[in-house]
Amino acid sequence: MTTGDLAGRRLYLCTPDRPDLENFVERCILGGADVVQLRERSLSDRALVARARALVAVCAAHDVPAIVNDRPDLAVAAGADGVHVGQDDIEPAAARAIVGPNRIVGLSTHAPDELAGSLAEPVDYISAGPVNATPTKPGRPGTGTGYLRLAVQRSSRPVFVTGGVTPDTVDELAAAGARHFVVVRYLTEADDPLAAARRLRGAIDDAIAQAGPET
Numbered sequence: 001m002t003t004g005d006l007a008g009r010r011l012y013l014c015t016p017d018r019p020d021l022e023n024f025v026e027r028c029i030l031g032g033a034d035v036v037q038l039r040e041r042s043l044s045d046r047a048l049v050a051r052a053r054a055l056v057a058v059c060a061a062h063d064v065p066a067i068v069n070d071r072p073d074l075a076v077a078a079g080a081d082g083v084h085v086g087q088d089d090i091e092p093a094a095a096r097a098i099v100g101p102n103r104i105v106g107l108s109t110h111a112p113d114e115l116a117g118s119l120a121e122p123v124d125y126i127s128a129g130p131v132n133a134t135p136t137k138p139g140r141p142g143t144g145t146g147y148l149r150l151a152v153q154r155s156s157r158p159v160f161v162t163g164g165v166t167p168d169t170v171d172e173l174a175a176a177g178a179r180h181f182v183v184v185r186y187l188t189e190a191d192d193p194l195a196a197a198r199r200l201r202g203a204i205d206d207a208i209a210q211a212g213p214e215t
Helices: 020-032 045-061 073-079 092-099 112-118 143-153 171-176 195-211
Strands: 011-015 035-038 066-069 081-084 104-109 125-128 159-161 181-183
Touching: 011 020, 011 104, 020 035, 020 045, 020 195, 035 081, 045 066, 045 073, 066 073, 073 081, 073 092, 073 143, 081 092, 092 104, 104 112, 112 125, 112 143, 125 143, 143 171, 171 195, 181 195
Parallel strands: 011 035, 011 181, 035 066, 066 081, 081 104, 104 125, 125 159, 159 181
Antiparallel strands: none
16 A cells, blocks of 8 residues: 555545444445544453454455554554644654654644644645534534635645535535545444445445535
8 A cells, every 4th residue: 555545545534443343444445435433431441452353354355444543663663654633642753763764644734734733744645624614523513614625725735625624515515626525423333334434435426426526
């Protein structure tokens, strides 16, 4: 997996650990998810590496990048394709030093000053949002689509929009410039992850086709 492989990726699944992790992730991938992040803060380091390795095995079988949240050291130990860090986590440059030049480093941004700071960081993509407030980020207000538009305009790297991504919201997000979408609850809470992923990926592809090429 190369860091330059992100431009065409559209549906980024972010999931906590779960008993059926491998089966769940594979069903989401078969439905159209093409990046997967394991975001789990309740496990010991050893347990997290073991679960991340299970994720990596599933993702590698489908040529999908496997990302670990927050911990570049454990991403390397698990053989993951990269790490995603937030504004309160290890600095992106330090994460890059740990994972090396060939793994992916992603960075969360939520405001114009964070966006400006990201421009000089050694990262491969940023996330922008949450556009709508979400229980997965308690206490963080929604940024609205204005920040998404700004991020897409100013970032030369792929911008993955976060916050309330569903088939009903992707038209508005695509109209604001989104071409890459992060999903949590719509898939993690789905009774049928394969069918839900297909619905969401179809809606994303349709919305992008209608919105036209990136500007």
